[in-house]
Structures are given as C-alpha cells and as structure tokens.
Amino acid sequence: MRTVFVNGSYVLENEASISIFDRGSLFGDAVYEVTSVLDGKLIDYDGHMTRLRRSLDELKMPSPASDEELLEIHRKLVELNGIEEGLIYLQISRGAADRDFLFPGPDVKPTLLLFTQKKSLINSALAERGQKIILVDDLRWRRCDIKTVQLLYASLVKNQAHDSGADDAWMVLDGEITEGSSNNAYIVTEDGTIVTRDLSSDILHGITRKAVLKCAGELQLKIEERPFTVAEAKAAKEAFSTSATSFVNPVIEIDGAKIGEGTPGPVARRLREVYIASSKAAGI
Structure with a gap:
C-alpha cells in the first residue's frame, strides 16, 4: 500500500482524506504537475516547478510550500514507496471553504496532495x-x-x-x-x-x-x-x-x-x- 502526502502528513493511501468542501472537488479549482522518476531520480523537476508557479500565478492561487520543500516531499515519497521508475503526481487546490464562486479569503489554506505510481516508462x-x-x-x-x-x-x-x-x-x-x-x-x-x-x-x-x-x-x-x-x-x-x-x-x-x-x-x-x-x- 502506498504512502501519500496530504497537507503536511505522510499517510497510507487508505487513511488519506480531504474536506468535502475542497474547491478542487467543487469547482476544479486546482492545478497539478506530473514528474517522471527514472533510476529513483526526478526528471525535469525544475521545469515542472517553474510551470507550477506559473499556473498558480495565473489563477491567483497561493502556494502551500516552497520549491525546496516540495523537492523534499518528492524525494521522501520516492524513498517510502521504493519508486525506481514511475511518476509522482502533485496537486494544489485553493483549499476548503463554503461553496461560493468567489475565491475565499487569505485565511483559507491551499490543499496539497502528492502520490506516486510505479510504472514502466522506458520499456513501452x-x-x-x-x-x-x-x-x-x-x-x-x-x-x-x-x-x-x-x-x-x-x-x-x-x-x-x-x-x-x-x-x-x-x-x-x-x-x-x-x-x-x-x-x-x-x-x-x-x-x-x-x-x-x-x-x-x-x-x-x-x-x-x-x-x-x-x-x-x-x-x-x-x-x-x-x-x-x-x-x-x-x-x-x-x-x-x-x-x-x-x-x-x-x-x-x-x-x-x-x-x-x-x-x-x-x-x-x-x-x-x-x-x-x-x-x-x-x-x-
């Protein structure tokens, strides 16, 4: 069973949860990135983080973590799940708030999710x-x-x-x-x-x-x-x-x-x- 990352915690996938009011679920108000892993290492990581920042900026969405913190989480998930070849999905939503088309105020914290997939990428x-x-x-x-x-x-x-x-x-x-x-x-x-x-x-x-x-x-x-x-x-x-x-x-x-x-x-x-x-x- 995979270990995933949810809002600051590493938990087993069957123990992970987010609010039913998360704007990613209610409005699709979320962005994501997918980073490949080869030989246990991250591929094109800096490029993915640059695009992630651009997506967040275009949607005026705050970031829940720095690039350095996200890199540490990626590497930890690779280690915990024994990923030699596969993918890491990262998703950031605007967070959980009562349903309203207007964006919530700055007191609402973004939701941060990451999970891995073992997958053969080279041999296709x-x-x-x-x-x-x-x-x-x-x-x-x-x-x-x-x-x-x-x-x-x-x-x-x-x-x-x-x-x-x-x-x-x-x-x-x-x-x-x-x-x-x-x-x-x-x-x-x-x-x-x-x-x-x-x-x-x-x-x-x-x-x-x-x-x-x-x-x-x-x-x-x-x-x-x-x-x-x-x-x-x-x-x-x-x-x-x-x-x-x-x-x-x-x-x-x-x-x-x-x-x-x-x-x-x-x-x-x-x-x-x-x-x-x-x-x-x-x-x-």
Missing part, C-alpha cells in the same frame, strides 16, 4: 508499436496553458479513442492540430523538419516538449514551431507525441491514414533514445 509496448490517433474537435476552455485538474474533456476523448480502437486523440481547432489529449503533437515533413505548434494559450507548455526540442536542436534537426493542418499531419513522413508519462511516443496512423511506412519512424525513435539518456544523466 505502445512506443514500440506506435500509436493510432483519431481527430476530435478541440472544445476545451481557451486557457490550455494553465495545467488545471479540469480534465473531463481529455477523459471523454481518450474514451472515444479507446472505443474506436485507437490509442489516443489529437484535437483540432480551425482545421489545425492543437495537441493531444494529454500530450504535445508533432509531425516530421518530407525534408526532415520537425513541426509542432508554437506556444500560446491553445496548448500546454510541455516540459517534456521543451526538453525534446532541445535534444532535437543538439542533433541539428530542423525545427518549426507553428500550427500545422490536418492535411499536413496525414501527409507527414512521421508523427509523434511527447509527455512526462510517455516521453517520445511515435504515431503510425491518424484517422485511418497511415503515416509514413506505418511504423515508428527514425526521428521519433532517435529522439526517444536521446531524451531518455539525457534525462537519466540529469535526474536529481
């Missing part, structure tokens, strides 16, 4: 096989750059993909791909250029995205950060997605259209190898 059958993707309309609120717990639409489209025999969904806004249900989206053009949507409020500013693009730059691959159309995606030489939970994940089919040879392409495979190696070397 899906990454070896490649993903089949469906396309769906992007019907989310237009502040996708804030990493909130409002994930109902993402859950809906993931289930839609599953029910249709696919692995995931990419979202489309005005004829252009924004991102995946829980990942950033990329194509590789015939001349080898990596194309991914530029940063804006239309997509999450992925921490793995940033790290993978750095790896691509070090490999001297050409990169274009711009919107790309559905037609471009279906005609691409390769496609892939990135996230903290799946690293670099090749795409072999989009809405029934075979991408390239219909197998994971060399650019995605190489980026996955380089990202994993660099992440393991830089883990803390």
